[in-house]
Amino acid sequence: MATGDEMIKVVGDRYCFPYTMELVVKKKLQSFSNSHYDVFDTTGNILLRVDGSVWNLQRRRVMTDPAGFPVITLREKGNGKLQQPISWRHEWQIYEGESSDPNHLLFRAKRSSGFRLKSNLDVYIGSQFKKGAGDFRVTGSIASLSIKVRRGNSIIAEVSHNYTWKSYKGKESFKVKVYPEVDYAFIVALLVIMHENENV
Template identity: 25%
Template sequence: MAKVHPNTTAAASADGPPKTSVVRKEDGGEVSLTVWRKSLLFGCSGFTVFDSKGNLVFRVDVYGSAVGALVLMDSCGNPLLTLRRRKMSLGGTWLIFNGEDAVDPVYSVERQVSLRHGGALAHVKPRRLQGGRGYEIKGSYARRSCRVYDERRRAVAEVRRKEPAGGAAFGGDVFRLVVESDFDACLAMALVIVLDQMFG
């Protein structure tokens, strides 16, 4: 079986919790992350995310099948963003909060229900009065081929299939998340988690 990343075992060593890894930009100014739809904790579902050097960057651990809130954490388990499905939303709307806050969302992500929007999967809208940018997600999450576009129609993040070096395919559970230098990798990963809930 192909390895997801060579440093997977090092990230979960018995020497204590892994050090928090800062997401570093590569030569082109972009960040390339490997996303694994699996928790490193036994009996949990979730996500484990590595940078290009194999360092653990983000994780999501889901206990049980009922999903009330999903917490995106750094490698040490510190909460970065919390994602909650908005109650009574017909099309599937998710709210993104800073840390473990559950009062003042920073973004809402609305699933696109109309077919008239040219392949849009979801719309990301800022929720705070001080403004912020909106984004649109297009493509196919099921095929691991979608992009996040800003208001100027620039692709700021992209989900791609991960091609293994040895030949054996990873399937849909391991893929790449490529984030441009001026976009927050933490927010990009939060959007991947929401897409997985909407279309996974």
């Protein structure tokens, strides 16, 4: 589990709590071209929503708070200078609100390798491109029903996929455990990216 008292805030400190957060994320395919994620606490209160089109040339998802105000925007980046010429190595860029301004870029997430069965992610904070390991690593896969988010050797969040017959109908559910002082909006964004990468 996570160690130390340092707050890990990426989206914002309002999403960090001094205790372990237990979340339920429910995903529903609303139509052929649109899917929706709802994030709840253990008492059923809605905390976040994520919407966006599934099938388009540049996928884009917007995370909103319960009142509908944009929190972050997740944009899939096409091949370019910062991306390897392997189309399977999807890169996502996450911005404050609905911005696409480079000054508002919070973090980037890229598949560690296009050839691995597990679609691990390297996560880089800010706009500065770095070679080698990212600031965070996401390991596991939706298919294996288990995902872990790591910072160095410490696990800061864990996700389990509640796979049922409803999953075949476009309805999926995930249990998310976010350790103390870790930004849960950041963790939910990584879960959405993992799910998107495995459903291209």
